[in-house]
Amino acid sequence: MEILAAVVVGGLFGCGIYLLMSRSPVRLIIGLVLLSNAINLLIFTAADLIRGKAPLIPPDSLRAVEATADPLPQALILTAIVISFGVLAFALVLFSRTFKSTEATSLDEMKTTDT
Amino acid sequence: MKLLLILPILIPLTTAACCLLLWRHRSLQRLLGTLGSVAHLVVALLLLWTVRQDGIFATQVGNWPAPFGITLVADLFSAIMTVLGALMGFTVVIYSLTSIDSGRESFGYYAFFHLLLMGVSGVFLTGDLFNLYVWFEVMLMSSFVLLALGGERHQLEGAIKYVTLNLISSALFLTALGILYGMLGTLNMADLSVQISGGMHAGVVSTLSMLFLVAFGIKSALFPLFFWLPASYHTPPVAVSAIFAGLLTKVGVYTLIRVFTLLFSQDIGYTHSIILVISGLTMVTGVLGAMAQNEFRRILSFHIISQVGYMVLGLGLFTPLALAGSIFYIMHHIIVKTNLFLVSGVARRLQGSYQLDRLGGLYQAAPALTAIFMISAFSLAGIPPLSGFWAKLILVKASLDMTGYIIAATALGVGLLTLFSMAKIWAAAFWGDAPETTVAGKEQPWETFSFSEKIALYLPMILLGALTLTIGLMSQPFFELATQAAGQLLNPAGYIDAVLGGK
Numbered sequence: 001m002e003i004l005a006a007v008v009v010g011g012l013f014g015c016g017i018y019l020l021m022s023r024s025p026v027r028l029i030i031g032l033v034l035l036s037n038a039i040n041l042l043i044f045t046a047a048d049l050i051r052g053k054a055p056l057i058p059p060d061s062l063r064a065v066e067a068t069a070d071p072l073p074q075a076l077i078l079t080a081i082v083i084s085f086g087v088l089a090f091a092l093v094l095f096s097r098t099f100k101s102t103e104a105t106s107l108d109e110m111k112t113t114d115t
Numbered sequence: 116m117k118l119l120l121i122l123p124i125l126i127p128l129t130t131a132a133c134c135l136l137l138w139r140h141r142s143l144q145r146l147l148g149t150l151g152s153v154a155h156l157v158v159a160l161l162l163l164w165t166v167r168q169d170g171i172f173a174t175q176v177g178n179w180p181a182p183f184g185i186t187l188v189a190d191l192f193s194a195i196m197t198v199l200g201a202l203m204g205f206t207v208v209i210y211s212l213t214s215i216d217s218g219r220e221s222f223g224y225y226a227f228f229h230l231l232l233m234g235v236s237g238v239f240l241t242g243d244l245f246n247l248y249v250w251f252e253v254m255l256m257s258s259f260v261l262l263a264l265g266g267e268r269h270q271l272e273g274a275i276k277y278v279t280l281n282l283i284s285s286a287l288f289l290t291a292l293g294i295l296y297g298m299l300g301t302l303n304m305a306d307l308s309v310q311i312s313g314g315m316h317a318g319v320v321s322t323l324s325m326l327f328l329v330a331f332g333i334k335s336a337l338f339p340l341f342f343w344l345p346a347s348y349h350t351p352p353v354a355v356s357a358i359f360a361g362l363l364t365k366v367g368v369y370t371l372i373r374v375f376t377l378l379f380s381q382d383i384g385y386t387h388s389i390i391l392v393i394s395g396l397t398m399v400t401g402v403l404g405a406m407a408q409n410e411f412r413r414i415l416s417f418h419i420i421s422q423v424g425y426m427v428l429g430l431g432l433f434t435p436l437a438l439a440g441s442i443f444y445i446m447h448h449i450i451v452k453t454n455l456f457l458v459s460g461v462a463r464r465l466q467g468s469y470q471l472d473r474l475g476g477l478y479q480a481a482p483a484l485t486a487i488f489m490i491s492a493f494s495l496a497g498i499p500p501l502s503g504f505w506a507k508l509i510l511v512k513a514s515l516d517m518t519g520y521i522i523a524a525t526a527l528g529v530g531l532l533t534l535f536s537m538a539k540i541w542a543a544a545f546w547g548d549a550p551e552t553t554v555a556g557k558e559q560p561w562e563t564f565s566f567s568e569k570i571a572l573y574l575p576m577i578l579l580g581a582l583t584l585t586i587g588l589m590s591q592p593f594f595e596l597a598t599q600a601a602g603q604l605l606n607p608a609g610y611i612d613a614v615l616g617g618k
Contacts, residue, residue, distance in 0.1 A: 020283070025275075032282055039289045046297025073296065076245055080289060083252045087285075090259055091278055097263075098271040113273045114346045 005045040012038035023106045025095045032091065036084035040077045047073040117174040119165055120187040120240055122158040123197050126151060127204075127233035134226035141220045145212055148225035152205040155232060159201035163194040167596075171603065171613040173242060182303035186242035186614050191600035192442060196239045196369050199449045203361040204232040206575035210457055211354040213564075213571040214464070219264050219352065227264070230257040231358065238366050242614050244292055244302045247370065251288070251334075255281050258363060261355045262347060273350035280343040284333035291326035294319075305614035308377045308607050317381060324379035324386050331374065335367025337427065338397040341420045345404065348419070349412035349469070353460030356412060360419055361453035365445055368426045372441065375430055376604040383433055391431030395522050398424030398529040405536045411459040411469040411544065414536055415452070418495065421529055422448050425510060428522065432513050438601035440509035443594060447494070447502040447586055454491045454579040458484060461572055462544055464564075471540065476549030483573060485545050487580045492541065494583050496534035502586035505594065 012034050019031030047070050055068040104110050130151025137143045166172065166189050173188035175181055189197070208228065215224050234254025241247050259281075263274040296302055298319060299310045311320055329340065336344045344364070348356055371390075379386055401421025408414045426448065429441025459469060461484055466474050478485050494501035507530055514523035564572065586593050603609055 020279075028279065032279070032286075035283075035286050039286055039293060042290060043293035043296070046293050047300075048297070070300075073293075076293075076296070079245070079249065083249070087252065087256065087259075087282060090256065091282070094259070094263055094271065094274055094278060097266060098275055101266070101268045101271060107275075110272045110275060113269050113276075113350055114342075 001049050001051075002045060005041060005049065009038050009042045009045060012041065023108055025099065025105075025107060028107065029088070029091060029095060033088060036080070036088070040080055040084075043073050043077055043080070117172075119158065119162045120172070120174050120189055121176075123155060123162060123201065123236040123240065124233055126155045126158060127229040127236065130155075131226045131229040131233065134229065135223065138223075139221075141217060144220065144225045148208050148228065149212070151229055152201070152208040152232070155236075156198075156201040156205045159194075159198040159236075162189055163191075163198045166191055166194040167599075171609050173613045181242075181614050181616070182301050182306035185246050186303060186305070187240050188242035188305075188610065188614050189240055190603045190610055190613075191596065192369075192372070192604055193239045195442065195446065195596065195600060196365070197236055199365075199446060200232060200235045200239065200362055203358055203449060203453050204228070206453065206457075206579055207354050207358045207361075209571055210357070210460070210575045213568045214354050214460060215352060216265075222264060224261070224264060227257045227260045228358070231261060231362075235362055235366055239369060242304050244295070244304055244307065246302075247304075248285070248288055248292060251285060251366075254363070254366065255285065258359065262351050262359075264355075265352070267350075270350045273347035276343045277347040280333055280340075284330050287326055287333075288330035291323050291330060294326075295323055303614065304373075304377055305607075305611040308611055309615075311378055312381060314381070320379065321382050321385060324375070324382075325389075327374050327379070328371070328386070328390070331367050331371045332393070333367075335364045335371060335423055335427070336397075336420050337393050337423065338400050338420075341397070341401070344420060345413060345416045348416040349410065353412070353456060353463065357453045357456035357460070360415065360456050361449045364419055364423055365426075365449055368423060368441075368445065371427065372430050372438070372604065376438070377607050377610065380433075380607075387431050387433045390427055391519070391522060394424045394427040394431050395525045396424075397421065397427065398525060402529045402532040402536070406532065406539075409471050411462065411471060411474070411540065412456065413469075414540060415455050415459065418533060418536065419452060421533065422452065422495070424529070425507070425526065428510055428526065429513065432517055432519065432522075433605075434513055434517060435598070435601050435605055436509065436516065437513035438604055439594065439597040440506065440513050442597040442600050443509055443590075444506040446593060446597065447506045447583070450579050450582050450586070451491045451494050451503065454487065454576055454583070455495065457572075457576050457579070458488045458491065461576070464572075466549075471543040473550055474544035475547040476545075478545045480549070484576075487576045488541070488545065490580045490583055492537035493534075494587065496537050497530040498534070500587050502583050502590070505587065505590045509594070 016031045016035035016038055019027045050069040053068040055071050057064050130147055133147050134144045171190040173186050176185045234250050237250030241250055259278050262277055263270055298316055301307055333340045348359055398421045401417050405414045405417035426441050426444050429437040462474055463469050494503040497503040497507040511523045511526050
């Protein structure tokens with residue numbers, strides 16, 4: 001399971017970074033989306049995938065008796081999803097506003113502020 | 116006392132929320148924005164005072180014991196940075212009162228400005244790596260909005276580069292953080308420090324430290340990751356440029372110093388040598404880029420890059436004196452750089468351009484502005500007895516102590532080239548003859564300020580100029596503060612005790 005997840009994460013990272021390098025603004029956004037999903041999966045996978053073991057501690061002990069699924073990465077991912085959703089929504093609006101004002105379909109045409 | 120740690124975050128949040136509630140009342144927003152920043156500054160100064168008196172202190176948010184909950188912690192370095200952040204917030208808000216147009220004000224300029232300050236304070240005060248990421252995003256989101264607010268074409272183009280590269284940087288940060296958590300099972304920085312110094316997974320930790328270096332390197336505009344900065348910093352209104360120039364890259368530098376003193380200090384020969392080489396390259400490329408520019412704010416933007424090199428230089432050397440030099444440099448630089456951007460804004464108001472060939476004669480027309488520019492610019496270049504001289508002196512001495520002759524020579528050479536750029540601005544905009552005509556071919560009337568406008572524009576600049584002079588002429592107390600802060604950074608036991616309660 002870990003190996004499969006690792007391959008998926010690697011594939012998503014590869015596609016995301018490949019799309020980031022293209023000239024089209026739309027592909028760039030899709031690249032960012034893939035990248036943020038890849039990271040969420042990565043956090044999920046890196047903290048051990050344990051199936052069907054809820055993180056419940058018996059009333060008479062202070063720690064779990066056996067290895068359980070770690071709830072924290074899921075909380076982290078939830079936060080990261082919310083943040084990346086907001087940021088990507090902003091980026092979409094920004095790109096569409098830029099397209100309206102510059103009519104540029106390629107990032108190469110947006111060089112007026114570069115040095 | 117624990118409240119002091121939360122207030123620098125809570126006050127900007129409250130201010131921003133109230134500004135949003137008073138959506139339709141611009142004058143009330145301005146009043147609130149100013150009051151909020153005054154309160155923020157007072158609290159930050161109190162925090163610094165307390166940390167100076169009682170040492171590092173921490174609080175556990177929601178009373179979850181560390182390392183399970185989120186910890187807020189202030190050591191001397193965080194407290195100094197919080198004060199600087201609040202000070203820049205205060206001065207730039209005053210400056211904004213007359214320099215931000217009513218359109219931007221009614222679309223929430225003050226609200227986002229204070230959210231930015233909240234994010235910055237959060238980064239400085241948090242003791243938890245994931246929480247650091249969240250504060251970064253708070254800061255970035257508000258900076259995105261401030262950069263694009265107004266929607267002018269060049270602003271949007273600049274914002275695209277800024278947004279994309281910062282998102283990539285956040286993505287790398289989150290990746291490194293996820294792997295670190297998977298490996299060590301904790302995100303509390305003090306706890307991470309304990310576990311990493313235990314020597315587990317030493318190879319992977321060094322690899323991860325490089326991911327952190329790239330992620331924070333983008334944020335602090337290190338070589339070769341700085342291209343978003345000169346492409347975007349000259350596009351928004353000058354008040355926004357000034358707060359960005361003063362704070363945002365320095366937040367990156369702060370996290371670099373924090374992470375590479377507290378967490379990744381187990382393989383100094385490898386990681387810190389890389390940082391040292393990068394710092395030299397950053398200094399050189401930044402200053403060479405500035406020499407090729409002929410626009411006031413673009414020159415200043417490139418100088419941010421070269422100055423970041425100096426700050427990181429101290430981290431690369433990793434001796435007590437060098438780190439103290441870095442901290443001293445940050446204190447000096449934030450004040451000077453913000454002030455230079457504010458000066459460029461007034462020059463633009465007077466003559467209608469940032470282009471050096473369309474500026475001129477400010478020496479006669481605005482003597483006070485000239486004096487302020489002279490103090491700040493020559494301090495940036497490191498002319499004694501101004502603050503930049505002491506900052507460079509400490510760093511060069513630290514390099515020579517470590518027999519780093521090449522890096523010391525680089526630092527001195529870059530100082531000379533900085534002087535060249537500043538002299539270029541000085542000669543063109545201040546001493547040069549005023550341009551007779553504008554592009555349209557007709558006489559350009561110089562804008563005159565009313566009395567209240569003058570106060571709002573000049574008060575922040577005079578305050579910052581006076582501070583630069585004070586640091587220059589009485590550098591001893593500031594140097595002692597920096598030395599103490601560096602001592603705390605190099606000896607993380609105090610930090611760890613404060614967070615984990617001496618377990």
